[in-house]
Amino acid sequence: MSSHVSRRGLLGGLIGVGAMAAVGSPLLSACSTGPKVANTRAAVNTVKLPTFVAFDxxxxQYPSSLPAAPSGFTKYPADTVRTVPKPPLTEPLSAMVGTFSPLPTGQAKNPAWKEVESRLGARLDLTIVPNSDYLTKFQTAIAGKKLPDVTLVSTIDHPAEFFNSVAVDxxxxxxxxAIKDYPNLAAIPTLAWKDCIVDNKIFKLPIPRGGSxxxxxxxxxxxxxxxITTMPTDTDDFLDALVELTRPQDGHWGFINTTGNTYFQVIxxxxxxxxxWRNDHGKLIADLETDEYAAAIEYMTTMVKKKLQVPGSDGIDGTARTNSFKAGKAAFVQDGLPGYLGYFSEMPEGEPLPYIPVGAPGQKGVTYFDNVTFGTTFINKKSEARIQQILGALNFFAAPFGSEEYTLLHYGIQGKDHTLDKSGSPVLTEQGSRDLTVPWGYLVGPGLTISNSDPDFVKQYIDANQAVDKMAVENPCKNLISPTSNEKGTKISTDLSDVRNDIIAGRKKMTDWKPAVEKWRKDGGDAMRQEYQSVL
Known part of the structure; x- marks a missing residue:
């Protein structure tokens, strides 16, 4: 990144799902809703995933060589393609989605919304809920049996029972x-569809991200x-670097944390x-049972003892963490790669770059496929008679970058919502900034694309996403169903995380870890392992 790059001429920033929030928000922390009948069997999903057909x-300018990682553009396409030539709907479509943005201009005075409805062939009735209220609204809709045609959701306590009860298979x-009837849906990366499988059926549609x-x-x-002119090459070098970077007299520390020791994930x-979980030749080992996990606890405990973290940051939230890092208080921060644009464009006195994790001496670090989707949506079973039309509408909303529909959904009507700059790129007007906060991108999304007029940003993002995807590992149990996990997995894992955090903070000793792991095993960990292994 040059020291004097222009950071204002953006073509849309992180696009493909719009300017959406990071993973882990309340919007996606679905809830304890739906039928309370516990799963009675372990299960594996073997359903055939949708065939991937790339958008032509x-x-x-920066193509991706990996299936889930985004490609990058520094110029907006001069010629876009219409991917949905005929309106798919003959009657209104209703949906409930969340938003992190101000509410948009209403349908009656929103030219972009009107044009979307014209392209769809019918009215689009969106219930738009602020993120902070979404969980309550979602629970209320479930309890009152007032679900719309399409609903945004992520996790459910008892997914098999819930989706079989309320969603279209x-x-x-x-x-x-079969997905080839909906070309834009077919262009969604295959990896994202794995998050849509429940009880060996495709119940959901994805909002893709970039993999890791x-x-x-x-x-x-x-x-x-x-x-420090070269990046650390292993964990020993990394610790030495944090020591060098921690200069309280200058208001700088090695890293910044948040409540729950979120920086532990990086370690x-x-x-x-x-x-x-790790599948070791058919034997499952939970992450928290491994020697590597224990070593990571000891390592982070040392980091805290050496006072290398921003003081008090283990009790702050994500917003405070982000603001402190932008202000230059810490050299390293844990945050999702989708947040890079915010750091890049709002740190004029700093040079933020994605961190590629090194490993312990003689070992390699890993990353996780933890950002495959932002979330998922499902279609109400009561709307099944209209399923082809509804999927046709969702095919419209999945239109990829380079399509007419994508430009409409992100930039609205030329001359009203946007104008074109000298390079031919759309730039939102004041009206467009108000009109285009409609969260269409939370209905379904195309594969992630990065578009920005600054080639430094695009190259750094694409290179980083490629690098972390190449070293990413999957959870072998992600698409498996464990009754014990559904019933008590969250509680026993939280109890164990509390012990870990107490050790890191110095309130407990490392010798307390093994007994805590044994308790986790007895309380349900071993049962989960047996259930998962039975269907591997």
């Missing part, structure tokens, strides 16, 4: 080559000031901790 669109419509969320960022400016990656 514009050539990116989309398998016959989307599995294998990475391992956060570092401020190269602070490393330069500390005389876990550096020590090669598996993502959830």
């Amino acid at each position: 669109g514009p050539t990116p 989309l398998t016959a419509h989307l599995s294998g080559d 969320a990475g391992a956060g960022f570092y401020n190269k400016t602070l490393l330069d000031k500390a005389g 876990a990656m550096m020590f090669g901790v598996p993502y959830g």
Whole structure:
């Protein structure tokens, strides 16, 4: 990144899902709703995933060589393609989605919304809920049996029972080559569809991300000031670097944390901790049972003892963490790669770069496939008679970058919502800034694309996403169903995390870890392992 780059001429920033929030928001922390009948059996999903058919669109300046990682554009395509030639609807479509943005201009005075409805062939009735209220609204809709045609959701306590009860089974419509009836849906990366399988059926539609969320960022400016000219090559070097970077007299520390020790995830990656579970020749080992996990706890405990973290940051939230890092208080921060644009464009005195985790001496670090989707949506079973039309509408909203529909959904009507700059790129007007906060991108999304007029940003993002995806590991149990996990997995894992955090903070000793793991096993960990292994 040059020291004097222009950061204002953006073509849309992180696009493909719009300017959406990071993973882990309340919007996606679905809830304890739905039928309370516990799963009675373990199960594996073997359903055939949708066939991937790439969109034959514009050539990116920075193409992706990996299935889930985004491609990058520094120029907006001059010629876009209309991918949905005929309106798919004959009657209104209702949906409930969340938003992190101000509410948009209403339908009656919103030219973009009117044009979308014209392209769809019918009215689009969106219930738009602020993120902070979404969980309550979602629970209320479930309890009152007032679900719209399409609903945004992520996790459910008892997914098999819930989706079989309230959602349309989309398998016959989307599995294998059947999805080719909906070309924009077929252009969604295959990896994203794995998050849509429940009880061996396709119940959901994805809002794709980029594969791995990475391992956060570092401020190269602070490393330069500390005389660190090369990045650490292993965890020993990394600790030495944090010591050099911690200068309380100057208001700088090695890293910034948040409540729950979120920076521990970065350390876990550096020590090669598996993502959830490790399949060791048919034997499952939970991440928290591994020697690597214990080593990561000891390592982070040392970091805290040496006072290398921003004081008090283990009790702050994500917003405070982000603001402190932008202000130059810390050299390293844990955050998702989708947040890079915010750091890049709002740190004029710093040079933020994605961090690629190193490993312990003689070992390699890993990352996780933890950012495959932002979330998912499902279609109400009561709307099944209209399923082909509804999927046709969702095919419209999945229109990829380079299509007419994508430009409409992100930039609205030319002359009203946007104008074109000298390079031919759309730039939102004041009206467009109000009109285009409609969260269409939370209905379904195309594969992620990065578009920005600054080639430094695009190249750094694409290179980083490629790097972290190449070293990413999957959770082998992600698409398996464990009754014990559904019933008590969250509680017993939280209890164990509390012990870990107490050790890191110095309230407990490392000798307390093994007994805590044994308790986790007895309380349900071993049962989960047996259930998962029975269907591997």
